[in-house]
Amino acid sequence: MRLLHVSDTHVGFAAYSRVTPEGLNAREQDFFDAFRRVVDLAIAERVDVVLHSGDLFDSVRPTNRALHHVMDQCRRLHEARIPFVVISGNHEAPRLRETGAVLRLLEFVPGVRAVYKGRTEVVRVGDLAIHATPHAADNDALLAQLRDVRPLADARWNVATLHAGVVGVGDFRTGEFHEQVVPQNELPQGMDYVALGHYHRAVEVAPRAWYAGSTERCSFKECGEEKGVNLVDLRKGAVEPRILPSRPxxxxxxxxxxxxxxxxxxxxxxxxxxxxxxxxxxxxxxxxxxxxxxxxxxxxxxxxxxxxxxxxxxxxxxxxxxxxxxxxxxxxxxxxxxxxxxxxxxxxxxxxxxxxxxxxxxxxxxxxxxxxx
Ligand SMILES: [Mn+2]
Structure with missing residues (x-):
């Protein structure tokens, strides 16, 4: 069982005034390209599932272009018979319930499972159980959700995913508005892998608990960081960070x-x-x-x-x-x-x-x- 862990793609992010020959904001195109490369890699590597740990979109209301791009890439994954599982992060989670979650639209694409309702859902992919905890109403609600996450005995592999800053031996917070924080010792236990989102640098924060990092740089704070995804082989217990091209x-x-x-x-x-x-x-x-x-x-x-x-x-x-x-x-x-x-x-x-x-x-x-x- 091999999974591709990707995070913080921030599709829809735009900056500066440069435009592409097609008239698109050129920086926006960089983020589109980065997400497309992730899907290219998933298909080339024939992984069993792509797991996105939040901030797929940069905002609560992405543009039609951003939505179209993401749905198109989801379609490519589906055609390659690769399921796509995604949780909401702080960037795309609506502050008000009546705004509605953009991830909900992705459920119309076959092969996509979007988890965004503020509570943990278990997604089964073959003999793998993914315990997916999305962005919650507040920090206490998130911690309460995480306390109930336990490996399922009838699953061969158990993987948890969440989108938050982790504090413990290190401090993996970003200081962003709407950020949720989890003490390291409250991360789900007994998992074969914990797929973390939110912190933009790829790093293992506890044994088998990894941030995949973002796929493009959202600010100068990310200057010296390599960008990419994690290829995770659950049978071998091996995590391979794979660097992908990004704008210098x-x-x-x-x-x-x-x-x-x-x-x-x-x-x-x-x-x-x-x-x-x-x-x-x-x-x-x-x-x-x-x-x-x-x-x-x-x-x-x-x-x-x-x-x-x-x-x-x-x-x-x-x-x-x-x-x-x-x-x-x-x-x-x-x-x-x-x-x-x-x-x-x-x-x-x-x-x-x-x-x-x-x-x-x-x-x-x-x-x-x-x-x-
Ligand atoms: Mn992010």
Whole structure:
């Protein structure tokens, strides 16, 4: 009996402004591709079941595109006669009952078992019993559900799955809103494997209890992590983490401006960008302690051309303002400063604050230069 454990595919996640030739958000396409690769692997490996431990979708109300993609991949699994079992995670679980669970729609696809009603269900696949505990109404409800999970004597193999942060010897919480947490010693006992979802890095938190991790990176916190799935051979008791391709994400070494000759800062910044391998990557450079007047002299066109090969580039400057302390002034600053202040008070979708600011600065500089270009 071989199962493929996948988790946190976050289908529907979108970010940045790049679009595919088909007009789709390019980052959204990355997440679609990642899920398709998982299904490709399941079919190539002829596993007996695919088990998804939650956050299949990125949101409670995924787009029609995201829904269609997932249903299409479920159809492929069904055609290969591979059952697909999925529990709800904190991202797709509705806060209000009347919203209705998106996973419910997947039940129309033959071969899919979706578990999302806040209580444990046992799904049988041949001689395997999957004890599937979905995202619950609250943390106590989840723990109460887990206390009743026990291996079934009439099943050859018993596997439990749940979506939560585990705390014990390590701390595998994400700090997300709506996160549920399970002490390590309250994980289901006596299982051949426990398939965990929620924490995005693949790791074994207790004997035979694994996070498979996410299949794409949802934030810079996941920068250095490999992404993939676990292939689990229950008969051999073997777990093989299998790395799958994902979009490179790079946090460049921080450029610190404290105690540095101001005149050398722009050059050092361009050099840092020129020497980095940015091809197809999502990349970020933090610049700490840069004085406002130095920041204002940066050539953002040059920054743009130096980072052209990147899929997306963010410049993240911590700007030092000389007269910022103490004096509250109602006077207007420069247009750039005003716009930057305005942006800092806004919640933006995606993560394109720096790109927007860079664009605004280029335009303001052009306007100041009399609109010649
Ligand atoms: Mn997740």
């Amino acid at each position: 994400m790079r946090m460049l070494p921080t450029l610190s401006c404290e105690g540095v000759d101001e005149a050398t800062i722009p050059g050092a910044l361009y050099e840092r960008l020129a020497s980095a391998d940015l091809r197809d990557a999502i990349a970020r450079l933090r610049v700490t302690g840069i004085p406002a007047h130095v920041h204002a002299t940066l050539d953002f066109r040059r920054v743009k051309s130096l980072t052209e090969a990147a899929f997306h580039f963010d410049l993240q400057p911590d700007i030092i303002r000389r007269e910022a302390q103490g004096v509250a002034s109602a006077a207007l600053g420069s247009l750039e400063d005003e716009f930057e202040g305005f942006l800092s008070r806004r919640t933006l979708q995606g993560d394109n604050r720096d790109a927007l600011l860079a664009e605004a600065k280029t335009l303001l500089a052009e306007a100041a230069a009399g609109g010649s270009s």
